[in-house]
Amino acid sequence: MANRKEAAARLDGVFAALGDPTRRAVLERLARGAASVSELAQPFDMALPSFVKHLGVLEDCGLVRSRKEGRVRTCELSPRALTLAEGWLTAQRTLWERRSDAMAAFAEELHRKETRATRRP
Template sequence: MNGLSAGTAPGAPPIDGIFRALSDPTRRHVLERLTRSPASVSELAEPFDMALPSFVEHLRVLEGCGLVNSKKTGRVRTYQLVPEPLKLAEDWLSTQRTLWARRLDQLDDYLIELKEKNT
């Protein structure tokens, strides 16, 4: 099994798959492209210098975590963005930002208190 098709651990939260998908620049580029309109596999693969089977693995990762879905009409498979799962990542990052801002504020207060004590 290559690095692209390796899945997240069984029972892992959906957010793990989303962050795994977002960790790759090719997949992020595909998502950015799909913000404009749905596109066929060949349209999505065109800017990349890689074999089509390798590119399709990227699409499988994106579809596996729910960030895109596809439909096949005749011989053409078209992908479209499903933005809702990005909310999970956004919410997680927002929670982390709030947590760290609070911790840094506490550290700042402590350092000011320590400086005033030593003056």
């Protein structure tokens, strides 16, 4: 039970992090390779402390990891958390596709029955 709650909390954190356009842009940039905090912050019109909070959210949910070398903090993508979200989305897509297929089959059967009923004299 605790593992399920922990997994749900991790998934919630990933989706919350992905809900912000700044954080999504950071992830898109990191998909091209590691970058320093200053490189990542450069395109955004915000104070560095505000930007660092965004990085903190990404690190807390496991989407990004960082290391400090001297005075430079370098960030890189950690795709494992994305795999968690992808797994959940895949399960939901499968569920809804099955439901959609069942609804389509029901509608087709209903249409066949109505067509047969209207053909009878």
